[in-house]
Structure formats: C-alpha cells, structure tokens
Amino acid sequence: MEPLYQRLADHYRQAIRSGVLAPTARMPSVRNLVKLHQVSLSTALQACRRLEDDGLIEARPRSGYFVVKRKRATLPPIDEPETGKILDPASYVGIHDRVSDFIAKCEIHPTKFNFATAVATPDAYPTEALKQSMLRMVRRHPQLLTSSVPHGGHPCLQAALARRALDSGVNAAPDDILVTHGCIEALNLALRAVASPGDTIAVESPAYFGLLQILESLGMRALEIPTSPHTGISIEALDLAFQTHAGIKAVVAVPNLHNPLGSIMSDADKARLVALCEQQRVPLIEDDTYGALADGDERLRAAKAWDREGNVIYCASLHKTLAPGSRLGWLIGGRWKARIAMMKFVQSRPNEPLMQLAVADVLGAKAYDRHLVRLRGRLKAQRERMAQAIADYFPPGTRLSMPRGGMLLWVEMPDGRSSRQVFETALPLGIRVAPGRMFSNSDRYEHFLRVSCGADFTADVDAAVRMLGRIVAGKLP
Amino acid sequence: MEPLYQRLADHYRQAIRSGVLAPTARMPSVRNLVKLHQVSLSTALQACRRLEDDGLIEARPRSGYFVVKRKRATLPPIDEPETGKILDPASYVGIHDRVSDFIAKCEIHPTKFNFATAVATPDAYPTEALKQSMLRMVRRHPQLLTSSVPHGGHPCLQAALARRALDSGVNAAPDDILVTHGCIEALNLALRAVASPGDTIAVESPAYFGLLQILESLGMRALEIPTSPHTGISIEALDLAFQTHAGIKAVVAVPNLHNPLGSIMSDADKARLVALCEQQRVPLIEDDTYGALADGDERLRAAKAWDREGNVIYCASLHKTLAPGSRLGWLIGGRWKARIAMMKFVQSRPNEPLMQLAVADVLGAKAYDRHLVRLRGRLKAQRERMAQAIADYFPPGTRLSMPRGGMLLWVEMPDGRSSRQVFETALPLGIRVAPGRMFSNSDRYEHFLRVSCGADFTADVDAAVRMLGRIVAGKLP
Numbered sequence: 001m002e003p004l005y006q007r008l009a010d011h012y013r014q015a016i017r018s019g020v021l022a023p024t025a026r027m028p029s030v031r032n033l034v035k036l037h038q039v040s041l042s043t044a045l046q047a048c049r050r051l052e053d054d055g056l057i058e059a060r061p062r063s064g065y066f067v068v069k070r071k072r073a074t075l076p077p078i079d080e081p082e083t084g085k086i087l088d089p090a091s092y093v094g095i096h097d098r099v100s101d102f103i104a105k106c107e108i109h110p111t112k113f114n115f116a117t118a119v120a121t122p123d124a125y126p127t128e129a130l131k132q133s134m135l136r137m138v139r140r141h142p143q144l145l146t147s148s149v150p151h152g153g154h155p156c157l158q159a160a161l162a163r164r165a166l167d168s169g170v171n172a173a174p175d176d177i178l179v180t181h182g183c184i185e186a187l188n189l190a191l192r193a194v195a196s197p198g199d200t201i202a203v204e205s206p207a208y209f210g211l212l213q214i215l216e217s218l219g220m221r222a223l224e225i226p227t228s229p230h231t232g233i234s235i236e237a238l239d240l241a242f243q244t245h246a247g248i249k250a251v252v253a254v255p256n257l258h259n260p261l262g263s264i265m266s267d268a269d270k271a272r273l274v275a276l277c278e279q280q281r282v283p284l285i286e287d288d289t290y291g292a293l294a295d296g297d298e299r300l301r302a303a304k305a306w307d308r309e310g311n312v313i314y315c316a317s318l319h320k321t322l323a324p325g326s327r328l329g330w331l332i333g334g335r336w337k338a339r340i341a342m343m344k345f346v347q348s349r350p351n352e353p354l355m356q357l358a359v360a361d362v363l364g365a366k367a368y369d370r371h372l373v374r375l376r377g378r379l380k381a382q383r384e385r386m387a388q389a390i391a392d393y394f395p396p397g398t399r400l401s402m403p404r405g406g407m408l409l410w411v412e413m414p415d416g417r418s419s420r421q422v423f424e425t426a427l428p429l430g431i432r433v434a435p436g437r438m439f440s441n442s443d444r445y446e447h448f449l450r451v452s453c454g455a456d457f458t459a460d461v462d463a464a465v466r467m468l469g470r471i472v473a474g475k476l477p
Numbered sequence: 478m479e480p481l482y483q484r485l486a487d488h489y490r491q492a493i494r495s496g497v498l499a500p501t502a503r504m505p506s507v508r509n510l511v512k513l514h515q516v517s518l519s520t521a522l523q524a525c526r527r528l529e530d531d532g533l534i535e536a537r538p539r540s541g542y543f544v545v546k547r548k549r550a551t552l553p554p555i556d557e558p559e560t561g562k563i564l565d566p567a568s569y570v571g572i573h574d575r576v577s578d579f580i581a582k583c584e585i586h587p588t589k590f591n592f593a594t595a596v597a598t599p600d601a602y603p604t605e606a607l608k609q610s611m612l613r614m615v616r617r618h619p620q621l622l623t624s625s626v627p628h629g630g631h632p633c634l635q636a637a638l639a640r641r642a643l644d645s646g647v648n649a650a651p652d653d654i655l656v657t658h659g660c661i662e663a664l665n666l667a668l669r670a671v672a673s674p675g676d677t678i679a680v681e682s683p684a685y686f687g688l689l690q691i692l693e694s695l696g697m698r699a700l701e702i703p704t705s706p707h708t709g710i711s712i713e714a715l716d717l718a719f720q721t722h723a724g725i726k727a728v729v730a731v732p733n734l735h736n737p738l739g740s741i742m743s744d745a746d747k748a749r750l751v752a753l754c755e756q757q758r759v760p761l762i763e764d765d766t767y768g769a770l771a772d773g774d775e776r777l778r779a780a781k782a783w784d785r786e787g788n789v790i791y792c793a794s795l796h797k798t799l800a801p802g803s804r805l806g807w808l809i810g811g812r813w814k815a816r817i818a819m820m821k822f823v824q825s826r827p828n829e830p831l832m833q834l835a836v837a838d839v840l841g842a843k844a845y846d847r848h849l850v851r852l853r854g855r856l857k858a859q860r861e862r863m864a865q866a867i868a869d870y871f872p873p874g875t876r877l878s879m880p881r882g883g884m885l886l887w888v889e890m891p892d893g894r895s896s897r898q899v900f901e902t903a904l905p906l907g908i909r910v911a912p913g914r915m916f917s918n919s920d921r922y923e924h925f926l927r928v929s930c931g932a933d934f935t936a937d938v939d940a941a942v943r944m945l946g947r948i949v950a951g952k953l954p
Contacts, residue, residue: 096819099819100815100819103628107628117625119625122620122623122624125622125623126623127619127620127622127623128619130619130622130623131615131616131619131622134615134622134831135612135615135616138608138611138612138615139608139612142604142605142607142608143599143604143802144802145602145604145607145608145611145800145802145803146599146600146602146603146604146607146800146801146802147599147801147802148594148596148796148801148802149801149802149804151580151584181658181825181826182825182826184823184824184825184826185824185825185826188823188824188825192694196674196696197673197674197696210823213822213823214823214824216823217669217819217820217823217824219673219674319625323622323623324623324624324625324626325620325621325622325623325624325625325626325829325830325831326622326829327626327825327826327827327828327829338577342573342576342577343694345690346661346665346687346690346691346693346694347661347662347665347691347694347824348658348659348661348662348665348804348825349658349659349661349662349804350804351804352802352803352804352829352832353802354611354802354832355829355831355832
C-alpha cells in the first residue's frame with residue numbers, strides 16, 4: 001500500500017501523462033488539493049514536491065505549480081542487425097506451440113488492456129458507413145444470399161481495389177485481383193503456388209507469427225534474413241543467402257511498415273529487392289497490409305510497382321485500414337495468377353459477394369480518403385503517447401525504434417528480461433502484450449515485446465503501461 | 478427445318494411433358510388447332526396422329542383427343558460395381574486440367590439451362606427470411622463490421638448447428654463445432670490434419686470432383702473404392718483395400734446422397750464402415766452435405782452417429798439446404814479437434830460473424846423445418862420429371878438409378894458415348910452438363926453425365942433435355 005502523498009502524486013501524474021492536464025497548465029493550488037482530496041497540508045505539499053522531483057511540474061514564484069513543457073524522453077534505437085554474419089541454417093518452423101500457448105493463456109484471462117492485437121479500436125473505422133452500405137446491398141441484392149457464388153471476386157470490389165492499388169504504384173487490371181479471406185489466405189495461396197513441403201523460404205527476422213505458422217502448416221523451412229528496424233530486409237544479407245543457401249524457393253517481405261518492426265524500405269531498396277529476386281528467378285511474395293498507414297499524406301509505393309516480369313505476388317487486406325470485422329484480403333498473382341485462382345477455388349471457393357459489395361461501396365467514396373487521413377493522424381498520436389509512456393516507465397536499457405506509421409511498437413527490453421515472463425505476469429493483471437518469442441523460429445527476440453497502439457491513450461492506458469514498466473523492471477509481482 | 482405438323486406436335490408434346498396439359502386433360506379440338514395455329518386441317522390431324530403414335534394422347538369416340546395417363550417409362554438401373562476385382566493402384570490425382578477445361582469452356586458460353594451446378598434455384602431457398610435476419614443483425618451489431626473477429630465460430634451458430642446435428646444422430650457440444658468456409662474448406666482442413674503429401678486416401682468411385690481437386694492440390698494419392706449407386710461405398714472392397722494397400726491414411730465417404738451417385742448407405746453399413754475404420758485406426762472423413770435432402774420426413778443418420786472414439790471427422794455445409802450464397806460450412810473434428818482448429822486459424826482465420834448470426838437466426842426458427850419439407854418435395858418432383866424426360870428422350874441403352882433424395886441424377890449413356898463430346902456439343906446450345914470424366918481420376922466414367930435437377934421443370938427445360946437426348950444419340954449437330 002503506497003503512502004497517501006504518493007497516491008495523490010500518481011493521480012496527477014496520470015492526468016499529466018494523459019494530457020488531461022496539458023503542458024503549461026496550472027496545477028490546483030495546495031489549498032485546493034487539501035480541500036479536493038481531504039488530505040493534510042503536508043501530504044498535499046509532499047505530493048507536489050514528488051511531482052516536481054519527477055520533473056512533471058515546476059513552481060513559479062507567487063503563482064503556484066505548473067505542468068512543465070517536457071521535452072520527450074527518448075529511448076536509444078534498436079541496434080542494426082549484423083548483415084555480414086553467417087545465417088542460421090534454414091529450419092523447419094515450430095511456432096504453433098508458442099502461438100497456441102499464447103492464445104490459450106489469453107482466453108483464460110479477461111483483458112482490460114489489449115496491447116497484443118494489431119488493429120485499432122472499432123471507433124477508428126467507418127462503422128456507420130459500412131453499416132449503411134451493407135444494409136443497402138442486402139436490400140438491393142437479397143438473391144445473392146441464395147444464389148451460388150460465381151467464380152473469382154466480385155467485379156465491383158476488384159475494380160475498387162484496382163483503383164486503390166494505383167495509389168501505391170501498382171498497375172493491375174480488375175481481373176488480375178483475386179479476393180481472398182484476409183491477407184492470411186492470400187499468403188497461404190501464394191506460398192502453396194510457388195513452393196512445396198520441405199522447401200526453404202527466405203523471411204524477414206523478426207517476422208509476423210502468422211507467416212511463420214503458415215510455413216509450419218505447409219511443412220516449409222524458414223531462412224531468417226537480418227532486417228533493419230529502419231530500412232527493412234537487408235538486401236546484402238539476402239544476396240549472401242542466395243549464394244550460400246541452395247534452393248530458396250521464395251522470399252516473403254513486408255516492405256512497408258513491417259510487422260513487428262515498423263520499418264519502411266526505401267524506393268531504391270524496393271527496386272533492388274525486386275531486381276535481385278528476378279535475377280535469381282525466385283518469386284517475391286509481398287505483404288502490403290500496412291502500406292496505407294504511413295504518417296503524412298504520401299502513400300508508400302509497393303515493391304510490386306517495380307515488377308516487370310510478374311515475379312512479385314502482391315498480398316494485402318482491408319483488415320487494418322477499413323474493416324477489421326470483414327475478413328477481406330486480396331492478391332495479385334503475377335505469373336502464378338491462373339494457378340493461384342485454381343487453388344483458391346479448391347481451398348475455399350469464392351468469397352461471399354455481399355460483404356465485397358458493401359466494402360467496394362465504401363472504398364469507392366471520397367470519404368474513404370478522409371477516413372485514412374484521420375486514422376493515420378490518430379495512430380501517430382497514439383503511437384507517440386505510447387512511446388513516451390514506455391520511455392517514462394520502462395527501466396534503463398530499454399530500446400525502441402520509432403516507426404513512421406502504423407500501430408505497432410517493437411520494444412527491446414534490457415538484456416535478460418523474458419518476454420514470456422512479462423506476458424505471463426501482465427496477463428492476470430488484465431494487460432495483454434505480444435511476446436517477442438512469437439516473431440521468430442529462433443529465441444533471438446526473447447527479450448522483445450510487440451506493443452500495439454491501436455487504442456485511445458487514456459489515463460487508464462497510461463497506468464497500465466506504468467504497471468507494465470514495473471513488471472519489465474522486475475518490481476512486480 | 479422440321480415439317481409444320483411436327484413442330485405443332487412438338488409444341489403440344491412439351492406442354493404435356495411440362496404438365497401444362499395434365500394427364501387426362503382434353504386436347505384442343507382439331508378445329509381449334511386449325512384456328513389457333515393457322516394451319517390446314519390435314520396438318521392439325523397429322524400432328525394429333527403423331528402425338529397419338531408417340532403414346533402421348535388418345536382419341537375417345539365422339540369426344541376428341543385426351544392426354545393419356547402414362548405409366549412412367551423406366552430406365553434399367555446402373556450395374557453394381559465389381560467389388561471383388563483388383564483395384565487400380567493408388568495414384569496421384571490429376572484432375573485440375575479436366576476441371577479448368579470445364580470451367581473455362583463454361584465461361585465462354587452463356588448458359589440457358591444449367592444442369593451442371595448442384596444447387597436448386599434461388600427461389601427454392603428462404604431468401605426473404607435470410608434477408609430480414611441479415612438486416613436485423615447488421616442493424617443490431619454494426620460494430621461487428623469493425624471489430625476484430627474472435628477465435629472459433631460464433632457461439633450462436635455453433636449452438637444452432639449442434640441442435641440440428643442431433644437430428645442426424647450426431648451428439649456434439651456447440652464448442653466442438655468449427656465454422657468453415659463451406660464444406661470445401663472443412664474437407665481441406667480434415668485431410669491436412671490427418672494426412673501428408675504422398676499419402677494414400679481411400680475415396681468412393683465415382684467421387685465429387687471438388688474432393689479430387691483437394692487431393693491433387695495437397696499432393697495426395699487417391700485409391701478409388703467401388704461404390705454402389707444404391708448402397709454406397711462397398712465395405713468389402715474397402716476391407717480388401719486395407720489388406721492389399723499399405724498405409725491408407727484416411728477414408729473419405731459421403732454416406733448420405735452421395736455426389737454424384739445419389740446412393741444412401743444403410744444404417745447397418747454406416748455402423749460397419751465406422752467400425753472398420755476404427756479397427757484399422759484410419760480416420761473416416763464424412764461429408765454430409767446432402768443428408769437433409771432425403772425424400773420424406775425421416776432425417777438420415779450420419780455415420781458420425783456411430784463414432785465412439787472420435788475417429789470420424791464430420792463435414793457439412795448449408796450451401797445446398799439453406800443458403801447457396803453463404804459460404805458457411807462446418808466440421809466436428811473428433812480426435813483432431815485442436816489440430817484442425819489451429820489449421821483453420823492459420824489458413825483463413827475465423828469466418829465473419831454477421832452471416833453466421835443471420836444464418837443461426839434462420840436455422841433456429843420452426844420455419845426452417847417447413848422450408849426443408851418444401852425443398853425436399855420440390856426436388857423430388859423435379860428429379861422425377863427429369864428422369865422421365867431422360868427416359869423419353871435419351872437413346873436406348875441409357876441407364877439411371879433413381880436416388881431417394883437430393884438434386885442429382887447420375888446417367889450412364891450407351892457404350893462409346895463421350896461425356897466430353899456431349900458437354901462440348903451442348904454448351905454452345907446454352908445447355909450445361911457435368912461430364913462424368915470429372916468424377917474420377919480414371920476414365921471409368923467417360924460415358925456418364927451428372928445432371929442436376931435444381932431448376933423448375935418447365936417446358937423449356939423439357940425441350941433442352943430433348944435436345945440433350947438427341948446429342949447423346951449422335952443426332953446433333
């Protein structure tokens with residue numbers, strides 16, 4: 001049980017963190033504190049001094065305490081990976097246990113603060129517009145509920161997606177676009193189209209656990225390529241891998257806002273990556289799920305924009321940008337278009353048309369561009385507040401490279417910290433984080449956490465991050 | 478160009494076939510025919526005599542022509558398969574080409590009469606009820622459009638499906654039911670859970686082409702087991718297969734209303750099948766897509782009803798019975814429940830919740846039982862009209878075993894006829910049939926056709942079947 005003055009100080013610390021008390025705002029006077037909280041004068045004074053010591057407020061002669069304009073505490077960035085060193089051998093993926101363990105434990109404990117799921121809160125998406133479009137489509141095309149679904153995606157959605165793809169430099173005919181059940185099914189189909197069980201797939205390190213699970217379920221081997229938290233996959237290391245590892249059957253990369261790193265490849269590197277894969281005659285599978293969520297208004301270009309040979313299979317989804325509740329993804333199959341279309345037909349048949357129509361309706365509207373601007377701005381703010389809180393509350397030695405978009409932070413804890421331990425300690429307290437161990441087939445990222453900033457940064461969230469910091473510091477339980 | 482009297486005769490022949498002129502109905506008098514069709518008396522008389530010769534109408538003294546009460550022309554049943562003989566060796570499946578060829582050609586020609594697709598027409602399903610439920614769910618739960626989808630199926634649908642499963646003798650907890658993208662994804666997951674590329678899977682012969690495609694896409698081998706058009710897969714032949722073929726990794730069977738045969742296994746045989754697979758420790762994958770469509774009111778029991786060890790993986794869908802436009806299927810994974818759930822998560826993530834809620838709403842209502850009664854009655858009538866027309870129009874040597882439910886007829890053409898040729902000749906005429914060659918990895922069924930009776934049997938349909946008969950007879954083009 002903390003002493004009274006400290007709880008009073010915490011109360012105002014959170015108000016300041018959460019912005020309820022903005023920088024330069026005046027603190028309630030000491031007398032007011034006494035009245036407001038029924039505490040003694042000395043307790044009120046102690047609390048203020050505590051906040052002053054923490055550099056949160058400052059006394060101005062004869063006018064009381066004010067919230068200081070804090071220059072943001074900055075964390076050292078995560079080290080660049082060593083690209084020269086020998087890679088781990090390609091190995092069969094064994095990630096299911098880690099993920100099942102994660103899912104099972106999450107289901108036991110009710111979650112108050114979900115920092116593990118990589119989506120924004122529902123109110124960050126155009127729920128009403130989607131609802132109205134869905135109602136309109138159901139009223140207009142009820143027979144679609146009871147007519148067998150034609151092959152391929154719905155032409156309306158294909159057209160809308162083709163138009164949106166232009167923004168990222170991808171020029172595809174509507175008919176080139178295959179609608180899938182999320183980016184997950186797209187990646188499944190792409191990998192099944194170009195590789196077989198036992199084959200080696202070059203992936204980024206760290207990598208999205210969903211991709212690693214797919215490789216495991218298909219009996220494929222992962223070769224983890226060093227990847228920079230700033231500039232993405234190392235072309236040098238990949239080039240080296242082609243020379244040292246025979247029979248790499250595909251490269252899977254997330255050039256824009258990598259999950260979990262948040263790295264963004266430069267256009268030059270994207271061009272080099274495409275050229276290298278072409279020259280090696282190895283298909284490049286691109287996951288562009290997050291591309292539309294970069295800060296500012298410039299839409300990042302996809303690596304696919306540099307593809308001249310149909311050697312790039314482009315996969316994306318609307319899950320993060322428009323409708324987490326629709327499982328709509330799509331892919332552009334390049335040279336493998338026909339083969340992938342057949343595999344989609346064999347694996348799950350075409351997607352239901354009504355959701356496609358509703359989403360196409362929303363995608364086609366100007367309002368969607370305004371939504372993206374709002375979403376990007378909101379995620380940027382939440383990301384910065386979260387980074388600030390981590391800087392304030394996590395122990396010394398914590399590292400963080402600030403991404404230029406998206407909703408994910410990849411946090412390196414001081415050496416020796418176990419992401420599994422942090423995860424398991426935080427869960428019963430209602431706090432869910434994604435342990436680094438889920439993002440590699442190795443134990444390389446055991447002391448990392450992926451923290452999602454999809455939720456509003458409230459005072460409660462601030463308190464949760466503070467608690468998380470104490471867990472990381474080993475002060476809890 | 479047929480002579481005038483013959484066209485006049487055809488006109489009334491179709492009216493009689495289609496029931497517009499019911500048995501015992503009076504034909505227009507010869508004088509009326511002259512007036513109605515602006516033909517000569519002799520032409521009208523010739524037409525009537527032609528119809529009389531065809532046994533369609535009969536003259537009654539001093540009262541004119543009447544439509545005769547015809548006893549149904551019956552076709553000889555299809556031979557029972559030889560269960561004793563040596564089986565083809567298990568072989569890698571190569572069916573994609575046949576199916577792609579089929580799909581590609583179908584897309585070229587507009588279809589007026591689709592006898593190839595195994596669903597009923599939209600108006601045979603409760604479109605309005607589904608529409609209202611969908612509207613209700615979208616209005617009530619719009620946030621589901623923009624909230625990330627929780628693991629597993631939606632509890633409401635799981636509960637509704639569990640209740641319905643009871644009707645077929647299957648006792649499963651809601652939580653045992655995994656919602657999938659149609660029965661197709663269910664079969665994919667089941668096979669991936671219990672077998673690996675290169676493994677041998679015992680299947681019925683003939684078999685649904687969708688199943689053969691799955692085996693091909695997974696690099697598995699099919700061992701075709703002789704299957705009776707009446708009693709389903711031969712347990713004797715399967716038993717023999719276990720003794721003669723090492724390492725059969727799974728058996729896939731459609732005990733109820735097999736596609737394309739329409740066969741129904743007896744309860745005794747279902748029990749024997751389950752026991753045999755259990756004793757051999759080989760999982761049985763059951764496809765019960767058509768089980769609810771048997772004539773009469775008794776719901777067929779699933780083989781799963783005899784499963785005590787969790788050795789049966791039960792797969793089904795709502796595609797044929799409730800909503801062809803929803804891609805909802807499900808499975809009960811038995812011993813492989815956890816593994817299959819993980820594979821579903823990895824392959825396509827959980828299904829969207831809104832359609833699940835709407836369908837659960839309709840499934841839960843009494844109206845659904847009334848719908849099933851109507852649908853079964855309608856399919857029975859259409860099936861019998863179609864069988865009648867085939868009996869009337871197809872050349873001698875045609876064989877057909879009348880199924881006791883569903884919407885499919887498996888037609889054996891006289892020896893030497895090519896299903897591919899019939900398919901390709903009929904297509905430009907706007908008539909689509911499913912050639913037998915798509916239902917086996919062998920050429921065993923080259924002279925078979927699968928004819929769907931999902932559509933209303935109109936005079937136009939009758940004419941189309943007549944034309945098909947002439948194609949089969951080699952009289953067209």
